[in-house]
Amino acid sequence: MSNANIYTILESNGISSEVKSISEKILDGKRISIEEGLVMYEQAPLGLLGSLANFIREQRFGNKTFFNRNFHIEPTNKCVFDCKFCSYARNFQPAEDAWELSEQQMLDMVKKYDSIPITEVHIVGGVHPKMNLYFFADLIRKIKVLRPEIHVKAFTAVELEYMFRKAKVSYEEGLKVLKDAGMDSIPGGGAEIFHERIRSKICADKASTEEWLGIHETAHRLGMHSNCTMLYGHIENYFHRLHHMNLLRELQDKTQGFNCFIPLKFRNKDNEMSNVPEVSITDDLRCYAMSRIFMDNIPHLKAYWPMIGRQNAQMLLAFGVDDLDGTIDDTTKIYSMAGAEEQNPAMSTKDIVELIKQVNRQPIERDTLYKELKDYSEVAFEEKKDQFIPLSVLN
Ligand code: V47
Ligand code: SF4
Numbered sequence: 359m360s361n362a363n364i365y366t367i368l369e370s371n372g373i374s375s376e377v378k379s380i381s382e383k384i385l386d387g388k389r390i391s392i393e394e395g396l397v398m399y400e401q402a403p404l405g406l407l408g409s410l411a412n413f414i415r416e417q418r419f420g421n422k423t424f425f426n427r428n429f430h431i432e433p434t435n436k437c438v439f440d441c442k443f444c445s446y447a448r449n450f451q452p453a454e455d456a457w458e459l460s461e462q463q464m465l466d467m468v469k470k471y472d473s474i475p476i477t478e479v480h481i482v483g484g485v486h487p488k489m490n491l492y493f494f495a496d497l498i499r500k501i502k503v504l505r506p507e508i509h510v511k512a513f514t515a516v517e518l519e520y521m522f523r524k525a526k527v528s529y530e531e532g533l534k535v536l537k538d539a540g541m542d543s544i545p546g547g548g549a550e551i552f553h554e555r556i557r558s559k560i561c562a563d564k565a566s567t568e569e570w571l572g573i574h575e576t577a578h579r580l581g582m583h584s585n586c587t588m589l590y591g592h593i594e595n596y597f598h599r600l601h602h603m604n605l606l607r608e609l610q611d612k613t614q615g616f617n618c619f620i621p622l623k624f625r626n627k628d629n630e631m632s633n634v635p636e637v638s639i640t641d642d643l644r645c646y647a648m649s650r651i652f653m654d655n656i657p658h659l660k661a662y663w664p665m666i667g668r669q670n671a672q673m674l675l676a677f678g679v680d681d682l683d684g685t686i687d688d689t690t691k692i693y694s695m696a697g698a699e700e701q702n703p704a705m706s707t708k709d710i711v712e713l714i715k716q717v718n719r720q721p722i723e724r725d726t727l728y729k730e731l732k733d734y735s736e737v738a739f740e741e742k743k744d745q746f747i748p749l750s751v752l753n
Contacts, residue, residue, distance in 0.1 A: 377402050384410050384651055392600045395652050399596040404640055404647075411647035411678030415659070419680045423719040424658065424728065425710050428478035428684035431467055432691060433497075434458040437484030438520070441550070441561040443592060445629040445696040447484050458486065461497055467689075468504050478684065478726045479505075481512035482547055485564075491525040491532055495539035502540035509542045509726040511585075515573040516548035519565040529576040537580060543726055544577050546585030546620050552605050553598040560592065560631070571609055578615025583727055585618050586656070590645050591637035592624040599645065603652050610655045617728060618658035618681055621645050622665055627697025639670060643677050650678025658728060664703035665693045672717045681724075685710060708739040 380394045381402070390398070398407065436456055437447035448456035468479065479501065481494075498510055513521070513536075522532035551557055552567040565573070574584050586606045590599055603619075610616050623642055626632050637645075650659050660681040663671040671682055688704040705713070707723075711734045714721040721734040 373403065373406070374401060377406070381406065381410060385413065387654075389654050390652060392597070392604055395600045395603075395648065396596055398651065399600070399644065399648055404643060407644055407647035407651070408677045411650035412676055414650050414654075415678050415680050418657070421718070421720040422680065422722045423675055423714045424681040424722050424724040424730075425714070426478055426684040426724055426726065427474075427476045427707060428480055428726075429467075429471060429476055429687045430689040431459075431464050431479060431481045432457075432483040432689070433464060433481065433489055434486045435484045435691070436486050438487060439485055439516070439561070439564040441564065442630040443550075443560055443589065443624055443696075445625070445627055446692045458488075461493070461500070464497060465500055465504065468501050468508075471505075476508065476685070477731070478509045478511055480545060480684075480690075481510065482514055482517065482545055485517055485520045487524065491521040491527070491535060494521070495535050498536065498539040498541050510540055511543045511545050511726055512536070512541050514545060514548035515570040516565045518544070518573050519569045529573050530580065533573075533577055533580055533582070537582060541582075543582055543617075544574065544584035546587035546616075546618075549587045549602070549606075550589040551594045551598050552602045553594070556594045556598050560589075567605070571605060574615065575609055575613060578609075578613035583615055583617050585620060585660075586616050587620045587622050588649075589622050589624055591641060592631060592634050599648070600652065603649065607653055607655060610653075614655075616656045617726075618660045619649055619653050619656045620660040620662055620683075621649050622662065625665070625693065625696035625698055627695070629696065639673075642666065642670065643674070646674050646679055647677045663705075664690060664700045665698055667699045668705075668713055672713060675714070675717055675719055682710065682714070707734075711737065711739070 376397055380390060380398055383390060434457060435446050435448050436450055436458055498512065501508065501510060518532065522529055525532060548565060549570055550561050557567060577584055588599060588602050606616065606619065624636065626634055626636050646659065646661065658681045659679050660683055661671040661674040661679040662683050664686060666674065685705050685707060686703045688702045690703060694701045711721040722730050723732040723734065724730055
């Protein structure tokens with residue numbers, strides 16, 4: 359037996375004294391700078407990044423792994439914007455695969471879950487001029503009549519910025535209209551990459567970085583929580599990712615309003631960036647681990663399984679991730695249209711619990727604001743019971 363300790367192993371892998379001292383800082387719970395993040399991104403071995411991220415995750419949550427029971431409503435995929443990475447949006451020309459749901463169709467979707475114990479509806483879609491602020495306030499009000507207890511997490515800051523601009527109201531006025539109607543929180547989409555050199559190439563015409571951050575800041579001030587995302591693995595580099603995360607970290611220092619950070623992997627099927635190759639699984643692992651290490655003030659790190667796949671999501675639970683999002687019930691098309699392996703994303707409670715248990719983590723059902731609802735460690739499922747049947751309502 360050799361008497362190697364972790365540092366002799368790392369040194370034999372060529373790890374620099376700089377990486378060593380930044381790692382010690384991280385283990386001491388200290389914040390790292392963009393420059394230090396860059397050193398770690400570029401030089402630290404994957405195993406070290408994973409261990410550091412897992413250390414932070416386990417310090418905070420032990421073995422707990424969170425999920426929720428939810429479904430999505432995607433009101434339309436018609437969109438006035440022109441994001442180059444988007445495989446989902448259609449313009450306003452007639453197209454077989456374009457949809458535009460009526461209020462009644464959306465309420466019927468909610469009614470189909472009458473006897474199913476979901477806790478969240480996630481509403482996002484394309485940006486359609488006819489679906490304005492008052493249309494959506496009315497929709498949310500009616501959803502709450504049907505299911506008063508359900509948490510409505512709705513509209514990316516991109517959708518909100520357009521709605522408020524069209525209605526000629528301030529962010530605060532617009533958010534109050536939606537909050538009064540029953541909107542509870544805001545999802546994290548639309549952030550993409552904040553750095554202007556990249557944003558101007560991939561999504562030049564939608565809400566700017568300042569607008570995205572301004573809407574979330576206003577929501578937090580009004581007592582609403584939100585999530586935040588980062589679209590990675592396309593034409594950005596590590597610096598752009600760190601710059602993006604730093605802006606979110608700075609806002610979180612001010613407001614404490616973000617619940618979770620969700621890195622979203624660029625998928626390249628059927629969009630205007632199909633020539634850009636997708637990154638490897640090791641870059642995914644580095645990205646999530648660095649997210650956990652760098653975002654020291656955002657409580658949760660989510661691997662959104664419809665986008666990254668079930669097995670990769672399981673692996674990411676060892677790289678800083680503590681949350682897998684929800685059961686989904688085949689109600690979102692964004693990722694299947696972009697080439698994700700999950701063509702009809704749906705998991706029963708049993709499926710998601712087993713996925714978590716398989717990698718020796720503790721499955722905890724949460725609500726949208728991470729209140730723990732049920733520990734499934736000891737729950738045994740009867741076959742076929744508690745199963746979601748995909749409704750495939752958009753097919
Ligand atoms: O903003 C679009 C991304 C986002 C592609 O808050 C793409 O809990 C990869 O934000 N490849 C919308 N990504 C989805 C989103 C989300 C999802 C799940 C949970 C939450 C939450 C938020 O989807 C967009 C964009 O970043 N996206 N096209 C693509 N081709
Ligand atoms: Fe529209 Fe959103 Fe697609 Fe951009 S990402 S084109 S805003 S649906």
